Amino acid sequence: MSNNVPAELRYTQSHEWVRRNPDGTVTIGITDHAQHALGDLVFAETPEAGRTVAAGEACAVVESVKAASDVYAPIAGTVLEGNGGLADAPESINTDPYGAGWLWKLRPADAKALDALLDAGGYQKFLAESAE
Amino acid sequence: MAFIPHTDDDVRQMLATIGVGHIDDLFDEIPKSLRAGPLSAIPPAASEMEIGRLMSERAARDGRPLNFIGAGAYEHHIPAAVWAIVTRGEIYSAYTPYQAEASQGTLQTIYEYQTMIASLTAMEVSNASLYDGASGLAEACLMAVRANRRSKSLRILMPRAVNPAYRKCAQAIAGNQNLRFEAIGFDPASGQTALDALERHAGEDVTALVIQQPNFFGTLEDVDRLTDWGHQHGALVIAVVNPTSLALLKPPGEWGEHGVDIVVGEGQPLGVPLAAGGPYFGFMTTRMEHVRQMPGRIVGRTLDLDGRPGFTLTLQAREQHIRRGKATSNICTNQGLLMSAGTIYLAIVGPEGLERVASASLARTAELVAALTQIKGVREAFAAPRFHEALLKLDRPVAPVLEELARRGIAGGYDASADYPELGHALLVCATETKTSGDIATYAAALRAVLGTARAA
Numbered sequence: 283m284s285n286n287v288p289a290e291l292r293y294t295q296s297h298e299w300v301r302r303n304p305d306g307t308v309t310i311g312i313t314d315h316a317q318h319a320l321g322d323l324v325f326a327e328t329p330e331a332g333r334t335v336a337a338g339e340a341c342a343v344v345e346s347v348k349a350a351s352d353v354y355a356p357i358a359g360t361v362l363e364g365n366g367g368l369a370d371a372p373e374s375i376n377t378d379p380y381g382a383g384w385l386w387k388l389r390p391a392d393a394k395a396l397d398a399l400l401d402a403g404g405y406q407k408f409l410a411e412s413a414e
Numbered sequence: 415m416a417f418i419p420h421t422d423d424d425v426r427q428m429l430a431t432i433g434v435g436h437i438d439d440l441f442d443e444i445p446k447s448l449r450a451g452p453l454s455a456i457p458p459a460a461s462e463m464e465i466g467r468l469m470s471e472r473a474a475r476d477g478r479p480l481n482f483i484g485a486g487a488y489e490h491h492i493p494a495a496v497w498a499i500v501t502r503g504e505i506y507s508a509y510t511p512y513q514a515e516a517s518q519g520t521l522q523t524i525y526e527y528q529t530m531i532a533s534l535t536a537m538e539v540s541n542a543s544l545y546d547g548a549s550g551l552a553e554a555c556l557m558a559v560r561a562n563r564r565s566k567s568l569r570i571l572m573p574r575a576v577n578p579a580y581r582k583c584a585q586a587i588a589g590n591q592n593l594r595f596e597a598i599g600f601d602p603a604s605g606q607t608a609l610d611a612l613e614r615h616a617g618e619d620v621t622a623l624v625i626q627q628p629n630f631f632g633t634l635e636d637v638d639r640l641t642d643w644g645h646q647h648g649a650l651v652i653a654v655v656n657p658t659s660l661a662l663l664k665p666p667g668e669w670g671e672h673g674v675d676i677v678v679g680e681g682q683p684l685g686v687p688l689a690a691g692g693p694y695f696g697f698m699t700t701r702m703e704h705v706r707q708m709p710g711r712i713v714g715r716t717l718d719l720d721g722r723p724g725f726t727l728t729l730q731a732r733e734q735h736i737r738r739g740k741a742t743s744n745i746c747t748n749q750g751l752l753m754s755a756g757t758i759y760l761a762i763v764g765p766e767g768l769e770r771v772a773s774a775s776l777a778r779t780a781e782l783v784a785a786l787t788q789i790k791g792v793r794e795a796f797a798a799p800r801f802h803e804a805l806l807k808l809d810r811p812v813a814p815v816l817e818e819l820a821r822r823g824i825a826g827g828y829d830a831s832a833d834y835p836e837l838g839h840a841l842l843v844c845a846t847e848t849k850t851s852g853d854i855a856t857y858a859a860a861l862r863a864v865l866g867t868a869r870a871a
């Protein structure tokens with residue numbers, strides 16, 4: 283099982299990652315663990331800009347050949363943009379989940395909400411426990 | 415005899431294993447008030463012989479009337495080969511089999527069907543069929559809500575010139591999912607959906623606009639202008655079409671500047687005999703950009719490991735066996751048997767044959783209207799061009815006239831008075847290629863006699 287968990291990101295137990303950008307916005311995607319579990323992704327539906335989302339709200343769908351799964355907003359905020367590049371290259375979620383495979387950018391309602399999420403160590407521990 | 419292969423012993427053992435005393439206890443969570451209880455109104459069982467006799471007596475009472483009713487289901491000639499082929503064992507099933515890819519013939523039939531319907535409507539992709547045209551419209555409205563991501567209102571503009579049964583069905587299915595239908599009136603002179611009625615909704619958040627062509631009155635709508643209006647106001651456009659008419663009329667994929675977004679319709683005119691309410695089949699097509707919002711099965715063509723062409727179910731992640739409660743539809747089984755009949759019908763008549771059916775129906779209806787409107791007390795309601803159906807206005811209530819015609823062996827049309835009280839004594843009539851000039855003369859003579867014997871109201 284591939285378990286690349288970059289140290290600088292925050293994580294959820296539903297396998298989303300959150301990157302804090304210098305301008306105060308955040309970028310969100312699904313983790314290496316999640317993309318591996320889902321298999322080859324063929325389609326991603328990302329939220330439209332301007333949408334206000336609550337923490338835990340389903341706002342994207344990633345679809346593999348055999349399953350479609352919701353992706354949840356790790357924190358509340360306003361959607362700035364979805365990753366338009368996924369329309370032509372959904373497989374980048376598999377090949378580069380923390381880079382080209384990002385799903386959407388969000389302006390957090392409260393930046394402090396990030397602190398409540400798992401850090402890399404916490405997420406790794408969670409994965410290890412779930413695997414048992 | 416119950417067709418359940420469990421002996422009383424089996425049942426007792428299973429209940430004991432899970433620690434339940436009686437089967438009824440398994441339904442405890444359903445409140446008593448909602449349970450059906452015993453079927454006390456159902457008479458005791460009759461023998462097969464008695465049932466056979468009862469049914470043939472009742473069937474004889476229906477007779478074989480000379481039929482001029484349309485209103486959504488149309489009597490067309492069905493080449494004998496259609497049902498001879500459909501009832502073969504290889505095809506005679508309503509369902510896509512489990513392990514669908516093991517039944518390449520079934521999948522190929524569906525693939526051919528999708529190709530024909532997509533081509534007929536000039537759209538990019540078709541599903542494997544739906545229950546019928548009416549539920550197809552409900553599905554199209556729900557799909558439009560998913561596909562139109564700019565719109566938040568769940569509001570659908572629904573012309574009153576759309577088949578009343580379709581409107582009721584859409585309300586019943588989608589109304590409970592919070593969709594709101596706004597009625598759009600029609601021009602009393604032309605019977606066409608009124609652009610000024612649409613204009614009242616300019617600037618509002620509208621999810622979709624429905625356009626039926628030909629509309630319920632048989633009248634041809636100004637589909638280009640209506641489609642462009644919808645798109646200019648941020649709405650998706652849903653077309654409801656008669657498949658036979660598409661042999662003559664511009665397909666919805668080419669309406670207006672961009673074509674419509676979703677097409678649905680009733681497939682019955684394509685090789686399915688008239689029956690009391692069905693079974694019929696619905697069809698649905700759309701553009702590739704919306705394919706993941708489309709309900710129902712889709713068959714794709716692919717290559718196997720050895721590079722040979724084959725057929726496979728595709729985009730199944732939208733369907734309920736995978737997506738569960740978030741599937742694009744919870745009623746997405748297809749009407750495989752009727753869909754097969756439609757495919758074989760289209761293959762047998764071909765594009766030319768379908769055009770001849772459509773042209774003959776159009777001509778017969780023109781002949782019928784000309785004959786009937788020569789009778790005193792009968793006039794045509796609308797002036798706009800029509801296909802194979804027309805709304806007539808009588809000088810007296812329609813129901814007693816239809817009863818009198820029925821006594822003379824004529825099914826004289828559909829009484830539209832209750833659906834459209836503002837139109838007065840409104841009678842919807844239809845003549846397809848199955849009606850001869852002699853049939854039309856018979857109807858005209860009978861109507862003249864019926865209207866002549868009683869005084870106008």
